[in-house]
Amino acid sequence: MFQIYQNHSIKELNILSEKLIKNGVEFIVLATKEENKLIISQNGNLAIHCGKMVKELAGKLTGKGGGNENKAQCSFPNGQTLEQFFLYLKNTF
Secondary structure, three states: OEEEEOOOOHHHHHHHHHHHHHOOOOEEEEEEOOOOEEEEEEOOOOOOOHHHHHHHHHHHHOOEEEEOOOEEEEEOOOHHHHHHHHHHHHHHO
């Protein structure tokens, strides 16, 4: 599931991602333009490390963040770089 929200906080998106994972969604990327932040979550069944992905890929677009195998969060200096990273993830996964 991939979604960009205009007026939600990263805290709200974190709660939403937890609910979606509990309801069987395998991989989630949620972003908020309000804060220029993004959260990546997975259910643990995928060969993906969310924290490493954020460290390696978001940094190339001046993003900062981190996390663990199942969840990571990152922030960007502006909406353009947030959207670039979001689209990269959407097109890759």
